[in-house]
Amino acid sequence: MNPTLIIASLTIKEAVRRRLLVAFAAISVVIVGLSAWGFDRLSHAHSLTSGEANLAVPQALILFMFMFSFVLALSASAIASPAISSELESGVLMTVVTRPIRRTEVILGKWLGLATLLAGYAAAVCALEFGVVRLSSGFTPPDPVLVTLYLFAEGALLLTLALLLSTRIPVIAAGVVGVAVFGAGWLAGVVGSLGSGLNISALRTVGEVGRFVLPTDGLWHAAIYYLQPSSLITQQLSQGNGRNDPFFAQGAPSAAYLLWVACWFVIVLALAVASFERREL
């Protein structure tokens, strides 16, 4: 078997035995269960007209998915930040890297294993949540697969960054920096939205730069776009609310932006590989 796949399967096996998946699943089931109750109440609220309810449900789902994207980002950072540093500190990695295996394969194997876990978690929670929302309110997002994909990409992006940090700095520092950077990225997106709404070019620039430096907010907005029914988009645009609303996306991400995101992944992974290759153990 390819050494990258050996490391990936080892990473998955260890995560499963660490009961990480069980813990995430348990938390997610509780949250999704609570959301099921909330969506049921919302869609059957007597104080709302059916039209209002049809708009309120997707907006509530966007808020829920925002919360989930945060959980996903935290999870990604939590599982990736110890991936290298912790195993170097404990010595576990020393006997692995002295085998006929490239350090590149160690990094790629770790990334592949962790990304597979993250993808499975994102897919399971999204499927559960969308199913619950459909059952309770009858609403299905326009493209649930793309929503899942963009949410996963957002988490994978942070996972990649945490893995890079893990090649150089201790576990806790890598985790904290990862989450802080994620928060900063989201904040830059909010600032950008405000800049657009208030027509302040400096703030708009902050948002634009932030979307490129750390594309998490860009991917979050891509996910939002595919969560919104056309009626919601029309209503927001007609009322002129969209431009300064951080929970609204006017359009799908451009191909150029998605290409940049792909490049971002490649660049940061290459940096992680180079950093680990150069590190003396």
Added chain:
Amino acid sequence: MSPSNSAERAAIDSGEPASTGASVRLSAASHSSPADGTPDPTVSPAIHAMGLSKRFGDTVAVDSLSMTVRRGEVFGFLGPNGAGKTTVVKLLLGLARPTAGEALVLGAPLGDREARRQIGYLPELFRYQPLLTASEVLRLHCRLLALPKATWEDEARSALETVDLLERASDRVGTFSKGMQQRLGLGVALLGTPALVMLDEPTSALDPVGRHDVRAIIRALRDRGSAVFLNTHLLEEAEHVCDRVAVIDKGRVAATGSLDELLGRHSRVRLRVEGLDGDWWAGLGRFGEWHREDEWLVVDGIEPSRIAGLVGELVALGGQVQAVIPEHQSLEARFLELLGGR
């Protein structure tokens, strides 16, 4: 040191040039086969280091280290804590880069991927995947070594048997004591019949029984033709199993050679002789350096094989030899001497 070890060492060292003086010399590059002492120029040494140096900022961890470890020999790398032993191991394994100099391991440059296939390594800080069982850890390393799948079971079982962990094969490593983890690490280092096994303080967590077992394993490795690079500060360990040793201090090699070379020149004999007067020993200076210690006469630097001849000459001179006590300098005494009497 047991007589059998002495015999083994004598056989292995038979290809070595005779010791030439009290000072210790650096070993020359050699391609000797340990089986018959015949140099084989087609086989590269297990390790050949030339001027290997490593600096960390202003600190010199390894300073122009040159040494040769032959195939099939047990080479002890001795030194006090902080002497630079583990840094040398890391350089040889490609875990760290030398600041200067170069080295070949199994004939390949440092860090060579193919050479690593033939190297077993037990690190000083031995930790293995705590959530895997001992058997799974061994199979993982079989996979990383790209051994044929059909051999994994036998390799793992054989390693577990050798390190006496067969009964714990299905237990998670996280439940193991430090000693058991070190045994497992030794088992991992044995996988795939490596040509070179690098052991960094392999008995640091073991009880006396475990240490005895490790020595037996090291001898078995030599018997099957593997070279063993034994990094240790336990001199007794080196005395028991090593064919040759290098003593390192402050990153520099203070001495290298077989144990007999390191210690043999410093043997002495203590004599009690009656019936002779004056400086009668003045004509016997060829046997060593004479001096008196109370009622004893002491000859420093005498080769053990010449003691019988000396006694014969004393008798021929009319002396009554009452006692002859050969003394061999211990490795510890020699070690301390090399380190400047610490």
